Amino acid sequence: QVQLVESGGGLVQPGGSLRLSCAASGFSLDYYNVGWFRQAPGKEREGVSCISKSDGGTYYAEAVKGRFTISRDNAKNTVYLQMISMKPEDTAVYYCAAMKWGSSCFPPAISAVDYWGKGTLVTVTS
Numbered sequence: 001q002v003q004l005v006e007s008g009g010g011l012v013q014p015g016g017s018l019r020l021s022c023a024a025s026g027f028s029l030d031y032y033n034v035g036w037f038r039q040a041p042g043k044e045r046e047g048v049s050c051i052s053k054s055d056g057g058t059y060y061a062e063a064v065k066g067r068f069t070i071s072r073d074n075a076k077n078t079v080y081l082q083m084i085s086m087k088p089e090d091t092a093v094y095y096c097a098a099m100k101w102g103s104s105c106f107p108p109a110i111s112a113v114d115y116w117g118k119g120t121l122v123t124v125t126s
Helices: none
Strands: 003-007 010-012 018-025 034-039 046-051 058-060 068-073 078-083 092-099 113-116 120-124
Touching: 003 092, 018 034, 018 092, 018 120, 034 068, 034 078, 046 068, 046 078, 058 068, 078 092
Parallel strands: 010 120
Antiparallel strands: 003 018, 018 078, 034 046, 034 092, 046 058, 068 078, 092 113, 092 120
């Protein structure tokens, strides 16, 4: 059974940090570009980061550049999103996604997602 499971979300104060994990089962992330998307209340889902399967190249949306870092551990079949200097506007449900074969990571497109996780809620508030 193909599955992506996010974890690591929670409540954090402005300026704080969280690390999200995206663990895959039933398939290997080695063969996929993997993206992180988020959806804030009342807003559309947006791509925030992506990591390429080929050379590990990374993409970040302007809103998170310099604060978020995406990485992958193929041995653990897991992709991570390290978030620092967090802001209230980072509050959202965060989803990881395995991108369709041949799709670009720059930027990741919702229409190019092959598999979605169910999401993990991140709340940034004082």
